[in-house]
Each structure stands twice: as structure tokens, then as C-alpha cells.
Amino acid sequence: MHGLPEFHLLHPATVAEAVAMGQEEPGARFVAGGTDLLVNMRRLIAAPPTLIDLTDVAEMREITVEDGTLVVGAAATLAELAADPRVRRTWPVLATAAGTVAGPTHRQVATVGGNLCLDTRCIYYNQSEWWRWANDYCLKERGEVCHVAPGAPRCWAAFSGDLAPAALVMGAEAVVAGPDGARTMPLDDLYGDDGATPFRLGAGELLTAIRVPDPGGLRGDYAKSRVRGAIDFPLAGVAVALRRDGDHLADLRVALTATNVRPDLVTGTETLLHGPLDDDRLSALERLVGKQIQPMRSTVTSSQYRRRVAAALLRRLVAGLFAAE
């Protein structure tokens, strides 16, 4: 590891100040916990001349419930989200997902916004400068070829945040601030479909909060597989939310992480509703997810392993949630 490249650290106290600093400082990056960005900077993947530290922006640190809607500031830490009694009671899938990110010491400083805007990851990208240089870099950074799929004119680095799939199945919205003011959009719209440019944020825009509606009867859960269960990034992560009406499935939502270039909400689950959860339905759901999951050789394990582990997690989560009522 290298020392950090030189930069100038700014400390805004409000969102408006942070946005203004972003406009004044070309090439500036926002930072909060720094558990991912500072590591990438030590690998010389990024060398922004200015970092804008969001940890003292009080309005971005709050977790509140407004008329049944959960509002989580982007600078709230994952440890705070995982421990919040209101979240654990009403939106437990968010607490579960937040509580399994990285290790316990990371979660003390790593934030909700940082995990939702986690840079995409790949074995050809998250490496030392020397390693990347020896491999002619890659399409995501300085190079011209994606080593995962050399024929493809695009980057296949995988989005590996845990919180996004959990928030997606609960119907979360993203609140974004920028030079043109604030806007709210479905969280799904935050993500693009190229690993090299994963976020649809305009110049100088930053995620300030997410809004998660009252779940109604929707119950969710999240599970993932990783090399070392205590600390690593996920190899495959699955979030499920469902609503049961008697013996029938009334609502079913599935989202994936670490397998695709974006956290993907699986489409077509409504075709499986209004019937009992039997083995035929579980197999149909597995086939549906199988068509939309796209693990590539971007991790230390094979694509086939991640495909199979995602299917196993999916079955376990759906069956568990259906039976829990």
C-alpha cells in the first residue's frame, strides 16, 4: 500500500455548503467513513485534489420516522442504522443488511450513503498500483480492455453494497442534492448499467438521504455469501420481501447484489403471485432469477458458484419469510 496522495480536506456543516464546495473545487470527491474510498486512494485508483468530508453535516446524520416513512440520512453510520430500535422493529431487513456489511469496526464509521454509492468492485480493479500496471490496467481505470470479458466494450465490475437490495425490495427512494436543488427519485434510478460509471448522479450531486415507506404487511430479509463470513465483501447477496395472504403469496420482491453491475430488482415476480408457495413456484422463481442474474469472473470464485449460492439463498429466504407468519 502507498501513503495517501496529497489532498485538501474540507469540512462543510450543511448540505448547501457541501454542494457549494463541490462546485468550487474541480475534481473534488465527497467522503464520509472513507472505508472504501481511502483504500482505493491508497491503491492510487483515485487521487482527487479535494475531499469534502460529510461526517459533520448534522442534517445528513439523522434517522427519523415521518408519517410512517423512514428517513435515513446518508451520513448515518451502518452501526447506527443496524441498532436503531424503530428500524429493527418495522424495517428489520435494513438493520440485517446494515449489520452484515464488512466487519464491526468498519460499521462504526461506514455510512448508509457510502454503502449505497459503493464503487463497483472487480479482481482486476481492487488491486495495487503495481498489480494493475503489470496487467495494463483495465477498462474501468486507465486501461482499454475489460479483462473479465475482453470482447465486450463495457465494464463488468459488480456492485457489492448490501444495503441497496434491502432498500430496493422495501420500495425506497433516494434524495439527492445538487447545484439545481434537491430531488427525490426511486432508488433504482440511482444506478446505471455500466460498471465503469455506476451512478446516475449529475456533476456536483450527492445522495443526502433515503426514504423508505411504511411496509404495510411486507416483510423482508437479506442473506449473502462471502469468503470470510466476518469481514469480506459479498460474492452474492439476496434480499426478499413478501406479503402473505392466507396460504397465498400476495406480493413478492427480490433484489440481488454482488452478482450484477448494479443492484437489480428482479422483474416479473408478479407472475408468481396468488397461489400457494409450493415447490413448483419456488422453482419458477429460481428460473426467473436465473435469467436476470449475471455473475461474471469478477471475484475470486466462479460465476457458477455465485449463481448456485444465490439460488440457495433465495429459496431459504422466501421459504423462511413465508413460514414466519
Next chain:
Amino acid sequence: MTSVLRLTVNGRPRADAVADNVLLVDYLRDVAGLTGTKQGCDGGECGACTVLVDDSPRLACITLAVRCAGRRVETVEGLTKGGRLSRLQRAFHEKLGSQCGFCTPGMIMASEALLRRDPDPDDDAIRDALGGNICRCTGYVKIIESVRAAARMEEPA
């Protein structure tokens, strides 16, 4: 940019000229001369550099020193009072929780944070709290026994 960093390290106030890009681990080892904090993976993966900032565990290799302004930083050196080992240090010694010793300062500081917020942790709580601290020697069993033993000891006066 360089500014004056004012903070408390192991109970003693300090003021040092520190650049924005200096990491807490380098500040502690190279400026404050406290080499008990170990540099392991240097990328936030192994926990060897764990220190306390306002009683909460932090990975010093991915923490900017200037972000500790006005805070209380504690390293493994700060646990020893008047030359007497703290209960965790004594327990790691007596229960063989330390072999090569490289992960030990991080293990002890992560355990110290745990015992301050949960004086009587069960094994699951100990495993959770030390989940980000990696040891290649012990197989972890002796470490968990050490923390459990420390929780039952009195801190030296």
C-alpha cells in the same frame, strides 16, 4: 494542507502539525512514537491497527488523523497504568491469547471497546466484536477465552 491537530492520546493532550492526508496509524507510530499499534494489511482488512476513538474502535490505517481533532484516542500503550498490565493484557498473557503477538494490540483494543459497552459479554458477542480482527496463530479459541477471563477480573487500581 497542513494544520495543527489538537487531540488527546492516551490521556495526554497533544498538538502537532499534521497534513490532511496523514493516516492515524502513521501519526501514532511516526509522530507520537507509539509503535504498539501495528500496521498489518494496511487496507482495513485485518484489524491489527485497531485503536479507540472516544471509546469506539477504529481502523487507524483507514482513518485520517485530522478527523480525530478534539477527540480521545487510545492505543494499547495507554492501557498500562504505572507499569501494571490491564486486565485484558494480563488475561491475554495468562490464557495464551497471544502467540506471535502481531494481532494482539488490535485484538486487545477491540476487546477493550467491547468490555466498556458490555461488561459481561457472551461468546457470541465476543466473536461479533472481534470479527474484523484476524489472527494466523491462535485459531481464536484462546483469544475468546482470554476476553472471557478478563471480563471476570478486576482492573488494577
